[in-house]
Each structure stands twice: as structure tokens, then as C-alpha cells.
Amino acid sequence: MSEAFDLVILGSGPGGYVAAIRAAQLGMKVAIVERERLGGICLNWGCIPTKALLRTSEIYHYMTHADAYGLSATGVSFDLAKIVERSRKVAGQLNGGVKGLMKKNKVTVVEGVGALTAPAEVTVTTGDTTRVLTGKNVIVATGARARDLPGVAADGKRVWTYRHAMVPAEMPTKLLVIGSGAIGVEFASFYSDMAAKVTVVEMLDRVLPVEDEDVSAFMAKALAKQGMTIVTGAKVSDVKPGADSVSATITTADGKATTDSYSHVIVAIGIVPNTENIGLEALGVKTDRGHIVTDGYGATGVPGLWAIGDVTGPPWLAHKASHEGVIAVEKMAGLAGVHPLDTGNIPGCTYSRPQVASVGMTEAKAIAAGHAVKVGKFPFIGNGKAIALGEAEGFVKTVFDAATGELLGAHMVGAEVTELIQGYMVARQLETTEVELQHAVFPHPTLSEMMHESVLDAYGRALHY
Missing domain, CATH: 3.30.390.30 (FAD/NAD-linked reductase, C-terminal dimerisation domain)
Incomplete structure (x- = not known):
């Protein structure tokens, strides 16, 4: 027996839960499906907890440079376990906040793994039980995950993704960061300020390659001035984790290859959309390199089926997902004056130092x-x-x-x-x-x-x- 809703949302990240709230405001009966934690990657493993870590490293930087402000701070040290604990508490607080918002707006939260079994139907599996939800409309907001380095799976010990880098069991001493987009540069900044020796390798010819060239040039100099080694136009291969270290080979544009040993490696080479095994193929949903193709309103071309957020392609930003969620809901509700998303007006931010x-x-x-x-x-x-x-x-x-x-x-x-x-x-x-x-x-x-x-x-x- 199925349960009927006006809108069913698959995924509760900043796109999904905001869409749920806006739909509830417009009088819709809404269900949202989440396989992990309300708030998705952003609140639990991305935007927010990383900013908590970066705030810690910023304060630590100021404490170790107190003399520049006419102050004296001696015996400055840190407790890694407490740093991580604070970051997780911040994430937990916001997760609880989303739970409260769902309750306030009378959104039905369904925990489990959801998949599309028809254009207007989502089947949710929780252990050995299934639950079928039908909706006049369905929004796919399943987000994305970190892309692995070809041939090397992140093990959480020596080779990390962003998730591992947020809950380190030990502080890296010599860190290799592969990729210099926002995620790579933010983690490089955090660990460098916490006294790790950091090397950043970028395949393209400049760090933060999506930014203005003047910004990229300035950042390369600023990070190098802080003690980081910046290598652009290079690739990393032969990443081999060991018991106490990990070796990697860096090959520069001139073909020169150098193999070195690091305490840890962070892989930050992009993301992969979570579009597998959710029923898209059977419904004829169009994808481009794994991302769901939509119009400016989030419509997929399959009647009643919409998609928003990282699963639809760049820019992969939480605020873009939230805005897409509002647009999609208002469009399906028939509100007048709804405008398609203008990605040219979406700001990008990197919270490094x-x-x-x-x-x-x-x-x-x-x-x-x-x-x-x-x-x-x-x-x-x-x-x-x-x-x-x-x-x-x-x-x-x-x-x-x-x-x-x-x-x-x-x-x-x-x-x-x-x-x-x-x-x-x-x-x-x-x-x-x-x-x-x-x-x-x-x-x-x-x-x-x-x-x-x-x-x-x-x-x-x-x-x-």
C-alpha cells in the first residue's frame, strides 16, 4: 500500500530540505527521504564542519602570531580530538535544527534508501522493510560524493577524502593535497596553519583554476609564503599507502617525475553525482557525464520529475542547490513570476587563509x-x-x-x-x-x-x- 503526497523529495541536503520547507509553505503535503543524516553532505560533512575546523586554525594562527598585535601567548598547543569534537558538535547542532524545521513545517521524514520505481513513485528500503511513497511531483536531490583517484581507493588511514580529512585520528606531519579547487585549498590551509608541511598539486596550470587569473596568481604566492609547496601543471600517480606513510609520484609538465613519501594524502579532484541505482535509466531521464539534465527550473523532461543541486551539475554549491529547490517548487506550484536560475549570479567562496x-x-x-x-x-x-x-x-x-x-x-x-x-x-x-x-x-x-x-x-x- 502506498502513501500519497503532493511532493516527495529524494535527499535532504540544502537543496532537498529547503525545497521541502518552501513546498510546505505553499500548502503541499511533503515527504523527504534520507539515507544518512538530515542536512546532507553540506551540514554534516561539508560546508559547516569544515568552517568550524578553519575557524580553529585561524584562531591558532593568531595565537601563534600574537606578538604582531602586541600580545604574548606562550605554550600554545592544541588537542586534535577536541578540535574534531567541536566540529562534529557544530554539525550535530545544525542537523538537529533541520529536524526541527521538518517538524515545524509538518514534513514527513522517511529514513532509508530511496529509488524511483515510477515517475511519481519512490520506494524506500530500510533494512528488510519497504515503504512506497507516491507524489504528484518528485524531486531528486541526491547530491554527489568525492571522486577517487584512478587506481587508488581512499582508505581513511593514509589516503583521505574530505570526509576523512574532517575527522583525523592523527595530525598529518607531511601532507600531499591532490587538487587545488576550493576543497583542496581549504584543507591545505587548515593543515598548514596547524603546522603540517603541505604540498598542493594541481593538474591545470594554476591553483583555484575557476577563479580570475589575478586571484589564482595571488593565491599561489600567498600559500607559498605560508610555507606550502605549490606544484601546477602536474599529475600524481603511483600512490602507494604503507603502514606509516604513503608514497606518491609527481610528474610535472616537462616530464620530470619525483617520488616522495608523505604521512597522508588528501584526494580533492572533484565529485561524482549520486545518480546510480536510483531508477533514472528505466524512466528515460537524460544525463550528461552522470549529471541529470534539467532546464532552468529543475524539470527533467519526465513529467512530474525534477532534479536540483549537485546531482544536476556545476556549480556544486549549497546555496545554488537551495535556490534551485525554491525555483522548482514554485514552478510546479504555478506561482507567477518564477525566473529560471541564472548561474552567473551565484557567488563562489573559498574559506582558506x-x-x-x-x-x-x-x-x-x-x-x-x-x-x-x-x-x-x-x-x-x-x-x-x-x-x-x-x-x-x-x-x-x-x-x-x-x-x-x-x-x-x-x-x-x-x-x-x-x-x-x-x-x-x-x-x-x-x-x-x-x-x-x-x-x-x-x-x-x-x-x-x-x-x-x-x-x-x-x-x-x-x-x-
Whole structure:
């Protein structure tokens, strides 16, 4: 016997649970299926617990550099078990928060492994029991998992994925990070600040390769200055875990191969969508390299079947998934004025030290798209608040269309830029031009003044540098 709902959601990550809440607000009877923990990867094994770890390493960095602030801190040390415990408590608190939200919004939570057995039917298996849920609509929000290095399976001892790296039983002494996207750079930053000797290897020609080239160049120098070894245009092979170490061979673009030994390896080379064994093939759902193909509203082409979040492709970001969930639900509900997702207005953030944040086109992509551009750039060293904070390294860069004044993109690197980027995202959402941004009044003293100065600089009007 099946249970009928207006909407059944497969997966309770930031896409799934937000979609459930919005659907409940619109009067739908909703069920959400989760095989592990409410909140998905982001709340339990990604966005949130990693930020807890990075906050610890940031404070540890300040404590070990207290003299720069006229302070004295002696005998500074850390307890790895307590660091991990704090991170897990943060994740647990938010998991409990999602449970509370589901109860508040009268969303039925079904624990177990779900699969599509018809376009409007999800069968959930829990142990030896099954439960059939039918929905007028079904949303697939099954997310993604870490991609393994070919030929090497992460064992959780010497070779880690992000999950292992968040709950280390021991602190690495010599760490190899394979991949320099946001995940790789964040873990490199955390472990480096906690005194590990870190090597980062990137297959492409620059770290953080999706970011603006100026940001990538700055980050490479900043990470090297912190003591990391940065190797780009290289590949890693022959990863061989042992009892107390792991060996790996790094081959650079010129063909030179070097084999070395490390205490641990973190593999951060991307993700794999969770699309296997959930019934997509039988329903004729289109996929592209494993990701579900959707339109701008999350529709799959199969009537009543929708997909959102990491399972649908890049950018693989929690806030993108949440927004997609709201759009899909409002579209299926027939609300007027629902707009398709504009991925150009989705900000990206890397919470390393220094932080990186961006939205819109890089300078290179803007030029490649045929724009004549005006580019502004303002350094942290020209900002009073940054100097007072002792965080005078970094810059803010803005890219405008020279003919129309459209803000094509904004790129930042430095302290707290992940909190600043939202200003430029709102400006793009409102289709603001350089004129409005030039006339906006920014509070003093704040880091946000650099945003204003960068805009002014694009038009030869910077005041403080």
C-alpha cells in the first residue's frame, strides 16, 4: 500500500530540505527521504564542519602570531580530538535544527534508501522493510560524493577524502593535497596553519583554476609564503599507502617525475553525482557525464520529475542547490513570476587563509565573450580597516562592460571577502551599473570601502591608492 503526497523529495541536503520547507509553505503535503543524516553532505560533512575546523586554525594562527598585535601567548598547543569534537558538535547542532524545521513545517521524514520505481513513485528500503511513497511531483536531490583517484581507493588511514580529512585520528606531519579547487585549498590551509608541511598539486596550470587569473596568481604566492609547496601543471600517480606513510609520484609538465613519501594524502579532484541505482535509466531521464539534465527550473523532461543541486551539475554549491529547490517548487506550484536560475549570479567562496570570493565573469571570460572591459583593482594595503586588522594582503577587482557600465564580474582575495561578495551579487541581481555603485555611500572604516574604490578605479577615480 502506498502513501500519497503532493511532493516527495529524494535527499535532504540544502537543496532537498529547503525545497521541502518552501513546498510546505505553499500548502503541499511533503515527504523527504534520507539515507544518512538530515542536512546532507553540506551540514554534516561539508560546508559547516569544515568552517568550524578553519575557524580553529585561524584562531591558532593568531595565537601563534600574537606578538604582531602586541600580545604574548606562550605554550600554545592544541588537542586534535577536541578540535574534531567541536566540529562534529557544530554539525550535530545544525542537523538537529533541520529536524526541527521538518517538524515545524509538518514534513514527513522517511529514513532509508530511496529509488524511483515510477515517475511519481519512490520506494524506500530500510533494512528488510519497504515503504512506497507516491507524489504528484518528485524531486531528486541526491547530491554527489568525492571522486577517487584512478587506481587508488581512499582508505581513511593514509589516503583521505574530505570526509576523512574532517575527522583525523592523527595530525598529518607531511601532507600531499591532490587538487587545488576550493576543497583542496581549504584543507591545505587548515593543515598548514596547524603546522603540517603541505604540498598542493594541481593538474591545470594554476591553483583555484575557476577563479580570475589575478586571484589564482595571488593565491599561489600567498600559500607559498605560508610555507606550502605549490606544484601546477602536474599529475600524481603511483600512490602507494604503507603502514606509516604513503608514497606518491609527481610528474610535472616537462616530464620530470619525483617520488616522495608523505604521512597522508588528501584526494580533492572533484565529485561524482549520486545518480546510480536510483531508477533514472528505466524512466528515460537524460544525463550528461552522470549529471541529470534539467532546464532552468529543475524539470527533467519526465513529467512530474525534477532534479536540483549537485546531482544536476556545476556549480556544486549549497546555496545554488537551495535556490534551485525554491525555483522548482514554485514552478510546479504555478506561482507567477518564477525566473529560471541564472548561474552567473551565484557567488563562489573559498574559506582558506586568505579567503577568496567571486561572482560573474572573470576578466578573461568577459573579453572572450566579446566585451570591451573596464577593470578596477584596489589593494587591501590601501584600506584603513584592513591595516588595523593586521590583514593588509589581498585585493578587490571589478570588471565592467565599457559600453554599458554593466558589472560583469567581481573577484576578491583577502580577509573576510566571503562576507563582502554578497554586495556585488546584489548589484548584479539588480542590474546595477557603475554609476549607482560610484554614488553609493560605503561606511568608514570598513573593508567594504575597497569595493567602492575598485569600482572607482575602473574609471580612473580611485581616491585612496
